[in-house]
Amino acid sequence: MKLSRRSLIGAGLTGAAASAFGISGIPIIPENKPKQVKNIIFCVVDGMAMQTLSMADQLHQMIYGKQSYWAWLMEQDFAVNGLEETRSLSSIVTDSSAASSTWGSGRRIWNGQVNVFPDGTKLRTLTSLMSEAGVKCGLVTTTTMTHATPAGFAVNSMRRDDEPGIAEKYIAAGVDILMGGGDRHFSAAKRKDKKDAYADYQRAGYTIAKSRDEVIGWKGKKLLGIFSDSHTPYSVDRNNSDELRKTVPTLAEMATIAIDNLKGSPNGFLLQIEGGKVDHGGHANDVAALLYDQLAFEEAVKVAVDFALKDGETLVIITADHATGGPSLNGAGDEYFDSTAGLHTVMGMKAxxxxxxxxxxxxxxxxxxxxxxxxxxxxxxxxxxxxxxxxxxxxxxxxxxxxxxxxxxxxxxxxxxxxxxxxWTSGNHTSDHVMLTAVGPGNEFASGLTKNMHLFDIMLAAKGLKHSNPTMSFEDAKMHYDKMKESQKTDVVAAHASPEELNLWQ
Ligand SMILES: [Zn+2]
Missing domain, CATH: 1.10.1200 (Non-ribosomal Peptide Synthetase Peptidyl Carrier Protein; Chain A)
Known part of the structure; x- marks a missing residue:
């Protein structure tokens, strides 16, 4: 039986009244309660257009003679598939901080901000609510640890590009396992304020790890693993470098380590796994960067789904925050014969x-x-x-x-x-709906079209929790945003959190 999405969204939200009463005002029998689960794994591929998913599957078939993992998964009876819409408070086209914040707070957020409104109102975040309920939390990513998508599950920040500030906030946000890049935002030698953010984590009982060797097989309760100065390298570069393969774990390896150490938690765990560099490949219009990172993300999805199928008490949500770049394999040549040969060239791309x-x-x-x-x-x-x-x-x-x-x-x-x-249509984000797949108890919500901010309510409800953050209209937010900009004399809508990396190409 299909569970209504409305039954999964916390009471007190838009639509709850409509579901409690029929049109005539006569109370109707409440629909099924949401199924609760022990664990939630949220796999997000940043910036994945549907065309990226399609091309990665087609490339995978060329290389390995079989479907890519996500394409295979979508065909399975135990998976439910649909679409997610992606807009933010400030625009039809979202950025990653606003997108992740919709999942992190249940509210649409201004592009460039993290779980706050432009007047400074802070919203309770998903990890803070989960950890208060005894749920262990983890964030693993291929970007900097302090980048918009992991931050959007956990912290409040007026600016997504205040990465040194975000580096100091994960302990209080209740995150136990952290793995990604971004040494420059933790290291005293690299931070402008010379603060040693690692020392805070050490005092709070976290193991600090800086290379792949230190985390493979690691066992413990709290971990901060930082494997590169900025974002971790693209998979196409890692795949073609002996040194990078030795020093930087893959996303699938990070996912395995996180699950192995979170799974003993009596009240379960929440883990976000982000394939963050598909977005960067889209921004750069770089097809090898885009597609090999997409395939690396799908390997990490397999780790999560394999665990969930064995465990039986884990909900896995797989989606993107928005699409980036508008890539497409075009019909070319007589009978479009050249299109297949065109995609074939990606197999020869090594950087x-x-x-x-x-x-x-x-x-x-x-x-x-x-x-x-x-x-x-x-x-x-x-x-x-x-x-x-x-x-x-x-x-x-x-x-x-x-x-x-x-x-x-x-x-x-x-x-x-x-x-x-x-x-490519551009080097920017686009407004497309994105793919949504769910596996595990209560996964019925994923069919049809889901609004991004409803995933916050769905995840809380899956753990028997609910929380309703304040709301703000576009008009009020715009007024406060303009005031804030005036006082800061700076543009808080960061086009991207790592300008130096993007500027390299522009
Ligand atoms: Zn982006």
Whole structure:
């Protein structure tokens, strides 16, 4: 029997009155109570468009002769599939902090902020509510530990890009296991204020780990594992580097370590697993970065679902926060024969744009561009294609009349599209609905279209909890936001939390 989504959303919220009374006002029998579970694993792939999911599946079939894991999962009887809408308080197009905050507080949030309204009102967060109820909490990610998506489950911050500030907030937010990148936001030697954020975690009983060796097989209660200075490397770069494979765990390995150490909790656990760099591949219009990180995310999903199927008391939710970049494999050539060959070129790609740009330097000749692209991506560029790329490095954009094509990475992405047949709508987030799959007791909610902020109520209800945060209208939020901007004289809507990494390509 299908459970109504409304029955899973906490009482006192919009729609609860409508479900308690029929149209005539006569009380009707309440629908089934939500099924409760012991554990919740929330797998989020940041910035995954439906086309990314499709292309990753098609690429996986080319490489391994079988479906990608998520595609396989969607066909199983034990999985329920639907879509999630993704908007924020400030825009139809959300950023990652507002998106994750909808799951973290049950309210739509202004882009660039984390579980707060622009007047400074702080909302109770999912991990703080769960840990108060004795539920152990974990966050693992391929971005910085302090990035928008893990932060959105746990902390309050007026600015998503205040990552040093966010680094200090996870202990009080009740998070027991943390793994990701971002040493620069914890280390006294790297922080502007010279504060040693690691020392706070040590005093609170956390094991601090800095490399893959230190966490594989780790057993304990509290862990802060930080494996890179900023975000962890793209999977395409990790896969092609012996050193990176030794030092940085995969997302699937981090998921395994987190589950192994959270699963003994008497009141269960909540774990967020984020494949964060699919978003970065989308921003960069970098198809190898995008698709190999998507496949790495799906390996981590398999770890979560395998555990849930064995355990029987775990709800796994798999979704994205929004789509990024609008990538598509286009029909090309007679009978679209060239499209298959285009996707096939991704199998020969061995590096992300970051590696390619460091090979190129600032002023490469057109011949150098051809050599680097052939060496790293296995593609042979025409001279005029190489010239468009070297021109973009000198800020002369071949497609500069389009406001979405004025960057080095979009130029490179467009030129490479002649070969891969994969093109992009922009280097920004888009408004698309995203995929939603759920496995485990109570997973019926996932069918149809789910609003992003309802996942907060669904997760709390699955643990027998409910909480209703305050609300704010767009008009009030806009007024407070304008005031705040005026007083801060700064733009709080960070286009991205790691500007230095993105600026590298723009
Ligand atoms: Zn993004």
């Amino acid at each position: 992300s744009y970051g590696v390619i740009q460091s090979d190129l330097g600032k002023t490469p000749t057109d011949k150098m561009v051809q050599d680097v692209i052939e060496n790293r991506l296995g593609l042979q560029l025409k001279t005029e294609e190489a010239a468009a790329i070297s021109g973009a490095l000198a800020n002369k954009y071949a497609f500069g009349l389009s406001e979405f094509q004025r960057s080095f990475s979009s130029t490179l992405g467009t030129i490479l599209g002649n070969h891969s047949k994969i093109t």
